[in-house]
Amino acid sequence: MIPGRTLSITHYALLLAAVSLLIVAGFGFYTWHKVDQLRGEIQESGREAARQELAEALDHVREQADRQASRFARWEEVRQQLGTPHYYAYWKSHRMHQAGVLADSVVDARIYDRDGAPLPGPDSEGLPAELELPPPAPRAMPGDEEPFLVTFEPVPVPDGAEPSGFVGLQTRFLDALREGHAYRYVDPESIHFDLGEQDAVPAGDLLGQARFELRSNPMADQLDSLLLDALINFAGILLLLTGALFSSLVYVIVRPLRTIAGHIDRLRESAGSLVLKRVNGWLPIAETEKIRESLNSYQARLHDVHSSLERNNRELSRMAYHDALTGVRNRRAFEEYWETVPGMVTRHGDPVCFVLFDITHFKAINDSYGHELGDAVLKAVAQSIGEVLREGEPLFRIGGDEFAAIFLDCDESGARNMGEQVQERIRATDFAAFGVREPIKISIGMAVAPGNDEQALRALPWQADVAMYKAKRPASSHVVLFTPELADDTRGIYSNWVNNAVYEAVTRGTGIRMAYQPVVALTECHPSYFEALVRIEHEGEMIGPADIFPVVEARRLEVELDRAVLSRILHDLQAARIPPGLGVSINLSGPTIVNAGVVEWMEDFVPFLQERTIVLEVTETALITEIGTATEILQQLRRLGFLVALDDFGSGYSSIRYLASMPVDKVKFDISLIRSLDDPEQHHIVEGLLQMISDAGYATVAEGIETAEQLDRVRDLRFDFAQGYYLGYPSSPSQGLPTALPVPAGADLKWGQT
Template sequence: MPFPRRSFSPLSVKTYGMVFIVLVTLFFSFTSWLMLNKIHTTRLEVERNSQRAASAEIAQALQQMTKELEQAALALAAWDETRQQLSDPSYYGYWRGNRALLGGIVPDYVMAVELYNRQGHPLGAVSRGMPSNAERQPHTEITKQGGRDFIYLTQPVQDLEVMGQVSGYAVLKIDFRPALLSVRTFRYADAASIALSLHEGEVIRSGLAERVLYSAVPNEEMSALLQFLTRYQFQIAVIVLLLSWVFYVALSALLAKPLLRLSQHIDALRGGHDGLMLEPLGGGLAVKELEKVRRSLNDYQRELESMHASLDQKNTELWTMAHRDPLTGVFNRRSFDEDWKMLLSVASGHRVAVSVMLFDCDHFKPINDTYGHHAGDQVLKSIAHALQDTLRSGDRLYRLGGDEFATMFLDADIRPVEEIAKRCVEAVDQYDFSTLGIKEPIRISIGLAHAESVHAENLAVLQKQADVAMYYAKRPGHGKIALYTEDMAHDGNALFSNQVTNAVFEAISSGACLEMHYQPVVNLGSRKIEYYEALVRIRRDQELIMPGAIFPVVEGRRLEAEMDFAVMGKILENLRDGLIPAGSGLSVNISGPAIVHPRISEKLAEFEPFLKDYNLVLEITETALITQLQRASANLNQFRATGFKVALDDFGSGYSSLGYLANMPVDIVKFDISLIRSLEQDDERQGGIVEGLAMMIRKAGYSMVAEGLETEQTLERAGRLGFSHGQGYCLGRPSPLAG
């Protein structure tokens, strides 16, 4: 499926120039961004490398600090004075404040030392910030106090007299940051940024490395390089802007102004100023391409002026082709419809006399079939010329189709109109058709309808009334001219009476008066109803119009496809209303014009939801498939693939039954009632032919249906011949279904 094109308002040359400048600026900006992004990426990589180096440096320092702290704790625990204090803490306060911290045993970053006996109790009053009791096992605690980070290291003091026994515990309080900075000089990590990620009073015993916060030493060289490139890009941007301004000025002078003059010249031509020629554009700095456009436009203007004269003539010819009949030269059906609508709009609301006259050539079809289409065309042309010469100079003659012509009269009394009709009949009667090789006399019949009314709806029925009068005129004794009267509407003997014709038209247009009767198709083996054939009736004013009266009108007006579609709509209503018994089936009759109609697939698609619950059969009359056989076969194959079954109806009544059976996609063969009735006669030859056909078709794998079974004797014989299904009055008459 193609996407719809979106239309945009055109832009000026200056606008396009600005767009170009913007695009160039964006391009340089993009390239600059790429360069800066590359520098930024490099700087990030250097920073990541510095961060990794700083991280390794911090890890090594932590490891070294931990080792030194452990050595200092061990040295304090092994010191003789430490054991003396645990034995005799008489001078513990002095020892703790002077000897322990200043005796050179522990590093300077040890802020306090506290000794505890083997029960974990301090030897004296504990110093500020030291624990009141010691855990009796070696461990390390890190905490934040007063905004500073401290490490508390507990080390057991072994008893020298009793192997494996602890005589007490030494606890060291270490300032973390001085302890870490004392072990090494940092190159990659910023020493001033080193700290621990702890909340005030928070205590941890492990995961020291994960809590260390630090920053890598910045790379000054990279910062200087970035500043240099930024200044360089700014200088490039200034140069690009200056060049863009120069380009914009040149574009305005060389293109924008000349194109504006060109546009103004075209506007002047559009305003109807003929004979204008465009002077050279651009002065001394003219653009070659624009000059070529100017010369071409002037040449085109000259040619256009010469074409204007012939254009009016072409328009007249085109109107004639659209409103004239190509064969006879008179006005066509389209022109009649337009003039009729105009007449109704003019006459509506005014009391004015309107007359419609319809002409029809008597027995034209036999003449056309006997002498050929060329002779038939010559007859129509001769009739048209004779009628046109007879009508008044202002009257229009229309060919409505086939051999039917019409004219209309506004504000004319019926008597002069009748005189014109008589002259038309005489003109055709006196025409010498023998020059065309026609031996039979050519006659026409005329139907007249006349009304004087102010209501458009009363005038709108004049065409139908004239149609009824024309068929009435064809009857003997009417002088080939008939004026419509109310009696004709009630005359049931008129050909295609107004009642039947109107009923057929109403049924096709709305489907309101259609009534479906269903005749069962019975399985001859089980005597059970398998499906129903849908048969159409029209109910009008409590009267049931049968197919014998319906289809002559339908076929005469070539409305077979329209009638079939209306019937399908009514059948769909019955299916939706549940009138057809579930689990059974339904057969729908399809005429030849309908099976090749462009809308047949669309119509039958509405039946597809019912295929899962019903066995749906399309009955095609084999005589209806004489024309467009290939297209009909293609359509039927498509419907069979969807799930429909196809039945060849009235088998044996057409011209080449076996030929159709061999070439058409058929599932079911319905023997014509004439063949079935031959089984009731004593003619052995005809009965033998039916038996032979039945045997051959049954062996070919087709399902056979016998139509017209009216007696038990015929029913039994059909069963012996291999007919699987039967249909007829002895099995069930057509009737409406009640659901």
């Protein structure tokens, strides 16, 4: 053969590759054509099966709607509303959806009497104003975003007679249709309905209005996969043959050297543990193998050092920005993150919500149960809050028992909703598993500002702190959103003059002044004892309780203030400023009631019990915090001769429960209950409550008597004692306390203001 006409191995390889490509292309085209025919047949059968599948799902949704309507119609409270429809509007707005009888998919419900007339209350857009009888069958009606299913059900009566009325339910069913059925053929996310211009469509005709897409067919996908695998295998065989032809032409030295050089280039660009495998093939060379092994050994050691550094850096970063106890981010992370917030939100102007979480009476928990249990409570609270936060919203621990979070694109409504969810999650947490007997509660303060107002954003932490203070106040909601009025109410906390005056008075006892307000025995019409009320005199000005207690509670000086007040009252008793035969009532805070030293502090008052009645007033909030400890200490004080009064009864929590379990002698009805006597309906409630408490053997005190009419009412209700500005203003003991009324019984009982 002439050398010039001899084909090279490259030409043969190219010819083989061309033939292989033609074979693969022809085989692939033929196979694809057959598979496409089969796919069409499968798709048609799948669409018919999908319609049947969707019909079954619609039947199931209608059955669910019928069962929901039947359960609602049989609800006892529905029959009660038909019997007494006067409170139907209130019941519908505050009870109907919250009782758990109606599913979340029920948008609205309406109750009709037996003639088809609706009970008086809020209008319903999707339910008829008058119900035609007999009630129509279930039907679908168009909505703003999705259709609704409207069903009616008669309200049965126990004796089986004609129904006492009817109920109508407007239900979202699209989500239930998509999620409540395991679809094999239908793509549930594609299901929707086209009702056209029709006002209503019978539920049985919904299938004709349904629009949907099919799921990808597993059989067709499997055929495609088989075809692709076949082509890949065939091409692999050709490549192997081609490689075998080329292998004999590869240089023994050049290929290994090029492989090593390429590996070194990759090492420059990668920090990973790349390993150079064997490079010589069938003809290994000792020198290239030694280079390969040395290079791999060096790379392995370098990778170990790099990995160790990365682990240490990650751990240091985690320790620097995360709280070691709870695992959430720490104050340093909070401060850095907060500095970036204005830049993130300024462009779009989305609202930003700043939230503070504080564990109520956490110091008392630590003192009572120990720091180990307190740490467990902190971790559980952090975990519970974190489970409610949206993804990407970190929780920060910025203080001992204080946490913070920043919600982007969150308005006031969203903030309140998030706060309530956190409260519900905390209530659902089983803290009793840690050995805590009292309920764990948290206070939440929130503030919202527009993202494009940097000055307002900078004020959010301060505003949330104000809201937090309000949330921690007794009888307040534990979720409080900042308003400008809150800043006015808490000005004492942020006034340096007031803050310093209160702190100095409480810690040094200087400036403490007592005022005594008479508590009148209504059966005898004379002062029985006086309630001791604290004031603070500073630089010639008098600071009242409205400014004192916010500072005391914010700085947790309750015990110190109580001790200063006890010292001042004891001094007045020793100086006979409170005459024998008249008693005194002393307010004690929750932290003082559960303090182990309070019994010893009160022993100095025991000698005065021979000629005077001394009443210790505690609030419901104080009892709830640590009810077991409070009960034990109050029982000791009663054995010494002191009387115990439950103050502000009816202002919050479950008052009756604590009356049944706490050692209480007197019950002071809160001013809110006394003012409610002006309402005839609430008057009967208060009267019944008073009768029950009196029958149980408790003495009763009416607070806040400011008018003659209020005095007449409490006297007619047979309260034992009364107190208020109409009967006497708080007065200084230096001016002398009145021992009798200056006017006859039944006349104007008001003392002059002092």
